[in-house]
Amino acid sequence: MPGVHLSAALVNAAAAGIGRPALEAILADHDIRRPQLTGEQGELLIEWSTRLRAVFAAEDPDARTVAVNALLTVGTTGVYLTTHDGRRPHLHFTPEDDDIVGRVRAVTAGGLAIFAVESEGERLGTCARAGCRAVFVDTSRNGRRRYCSARCGNYDAVHRHRGRT
Template identity: 90%
Template sequence: MLFAHDNMPGAHLAAALVNAAASGIARPAMEELLGEHGIRRPQLTGDQAELLGDWSTRLRTVFAAEDQDARTVAVNALLTVGTTGVYLTTHDGRRPHLHFTPEDDDIVGRVRAVTAGGLAIFTVESEGERLGTCARTGCRAVFVDTSRNGRRRYCSARCGNYDAVHRHRSRV
């Protein structure tokens, strides 16, 4: 099963928010990140940026879940807090897609809904797999695995290479 980035924007935004929070992203960079992931009107107040930082901590639980059951519980907890209703929409020339909160909700509500709903859809499509945390010790990044074989263990090739070199050197 192949997953296109365009088909899973909420899951990718969730990963980006978790990774940004882990690196201590500043508000202007967070606004840019939101805009890059298709969030309209991405301007944040300081309080809203703080709320999204807290939300990012909750999003991490989905990526760090040990198994399908734990991931399901984590996604359901996000859906309970982050969504207000589901409806189909076509806006801005886009094909039909789901929204999980009214379009006029504030930025925090919209981001919570997009990420909670996106993670739910991705979890269904990936049969509870393909979300994870980087296997390299010390790396706190998370990822959405859209690879062909679904066996991704690292957030990036760089972390995978670093870990391979580290394992090789420890054997010598």
Template identity: 40%
Template sequence: MHINPYGEDAVLLAIDLLRHPPATAAELEARCRAADLMIEQPVTAADLDATRDFLRTWLGVVDAPDFTTRADRLNALLAGSSAHPRLTNHAGDGWHVHYRGSDLPLGWLLRALISVGTALHLAGRGMHRLGRCAEPTCAAPFADVSRTGRQRYCSTTCANRDAVRRHRARTTAA
């Protein structure tokens, strides 16, 4: 089975922007460029605001109580952010598929990229592959890109912290 990295990369970018929100438009631009996103328009404070607003809405997909609700919420995002798939060689580095119009401001580009990427991630890997950290004091969002699909924590740090907490609870009770 082929796993589409387009979905994984977009979802991981969304998680990164949520967990470490950029403070300025310049920081948003730098983070997107570091993720190999081609930016065709100047990045403005409006892009930063649009990205923040979208990511708050996107968290509704992460927090959906069941897969049908998750799909419905994601379908609403897709309807408002994507265009018909099209082939493009806009960067001159090879033909590829875009699910968005051309020359979009960064805020709208991220909306389309993350919505379509999330759909590809969930359809290709499983509807359960988004969640919140199981460590009781954390609750950070995560995207499960593990081989097994059983991720429960946002990081190794939280997994270790919870393991230590459970161990101490067992040894104290004994």
């Protein structure tokens, strides 16, 4: 599931307005090889991140499917199995020698597609706390997560409680 978690991290980074060094750190943390970016590549990935948000913000599985398909059309060139760098077999959605932007687009679009299949189009979302722009991947047992973090959930609960009293 690295592609889906990378997608969430990129969307959240774009919402926070991070710069190129932090973006490179996110790519490295998610095992993207050769994560060094030029200024233009950083801008392209931030723009891509805004497109990724549509998948998390989709209201239902049908809308999420449309959003993922739009990403797959732009972000992938073909699917093949590989075992590079001593890793177990896994899918690639673009050639390994593609540039960093192409590889990130492919990893995120493909990862979101695989996750959507495995989760039946559910388990991706945007934080329910007003003012929070974070997105999340719901890996909870019951699949009913509504907040990006416990902190946002607690903040919202306190806000609702104070509004009643």
